[in-house]
Amino acid sequence: MVxxxxxxxxxxxxxxxxxxEVLMLRRxxxxxxxxxxxxxxxxxxxEHDRHEDLDPYCLGRTDAxxxxxxxxxxxxxxxxxxxxxxxxxxxxxxxAYDSEGAIVRLDDPxxxxxxxxxxxxxxxxxxxxxxVCAEENLKxxxxxxxxxxxxxxxxxxxxxxxxxxxxxxxxxxxVALHDDREAIANIWIRPQDAxxxxxxxxxxxxxxxxxxxxxxxxxDSADELVAAAAASPAVPTVQPRIxxxxxRMRILLPGDPGY
Numbered sequence: 375m376v377x378x379x380x381x382x383x384x385x386x387x388x389x390x391x392x393x394x395e396v397l398m399l400r401r402x403x404x405x406x407x408x409x410x411x412x413x414x415x416x417x418x419x420x421e422h423d424r425h426e427d428l429d430p431y432c433l434g435r436t437d438a439x440x441x442x443x444x445x446x447x448x449x450x451x452x453x454x455x456x457x458x459x460x461x462x463x464x465x466x467x468x469x470a471y472d473s474e475g476a477i478v479r480l481d482d483p484x485x486x487x488x489x490x491x492x493x494x495x496x497x498x499x500x501x502x503x504x505x506v507c508a509e510e511n512l513k514x515x516x517x518x519x520x521x522x523x524x525x526x527x528x529x530x531x532x533x534x535x536x537x538x539x540x541x542x543x544x545x546x547x548x549v550a551l552h553d554d555r556e557a558i559a560n561i562w563i564r565p566q567d568a569x570x571x572x573x574x575x576x577x578x579x580x581x582x583x584x585x586x587x588x589x590x591x592x593x594d595s596a597d598e599l600v601a602a603a604a605a606s607p608a609v610p611t612v613q614p615r616i617x618x619x620x621x622r623m624r625i626l627l628p629g630d631p632g633y
Contacts, residue, residue, distance in 0.1 A: 383416030434517020
């Protein structure tokens with residue numbers, strides 16, 4: 375039996391000159407999980423994301439509301455906290471409100487330097503994200519992060535994840551900067567361009583990432599995508615199946631013949 379770990383992934387989007395763009399990170403080539411692949415910021419929900427009372431550190435969504443949205447009994451808000459933490463750790467983008475209710479700005483050199491230290495401490499597990507919130511008088515912007523899709527790794531691989539995908543508009547006055555540890559490059563790219571480059575094998579993109587890129591490629595702007603995710607009444611769970619057909623492996627989705 376392979377343990378299925380809870381995970382959260384965020385599709386950060388912005389409007390570029392030629393349409394909506396999404397942030398993608400290239401995983402370290404030496405990673406033991408999809409090394410070299412282009413993915414969205416994200417990772418496992420760990421114990422540092424869980425807290426008996428996350429509500430005071432989050433704005434616009436309680437644990438009860440988050441759990442209802444994810445259709446679980448409790449602890450749903452930890453997925454949103456993990457999403458914010460992973461964005462900050464891997465991409466240097468912090469989805470949080472300052473004491474005046476605005477998304478925190480990191481374009482002041484002194485502030486940027488301070489938050490570089492916070493980022494390093496959180497990445498090393500020396501501090502929790504909510505401890506930084508308490509020190510800096512921040513609240514996590516969970517109201518602006520919307521649940522989009524739910525994928526469970528099929529049976530077979532040595533690592534399995536129960537992953538909630540979210541969408542959020544990328545913060546202004548912040549610059550994406552990969553951590554040079556888990557991620558070795560970052561790009562802002564139109565979803566369809568990413569799919570096209572994946573088809574040409576210029577970018578390595580795993581199946582769930584590809585399917586979510588296809589889903590968001592239908593939207594022309596970041597606002598349109600975020601609004602659609604916010605208004606979505608329910609998110610179905612997708613657990614693919616891997617089947618052997620002669621010498622080939624196929625991935626089947628719910629609804630496919632033979633699933």
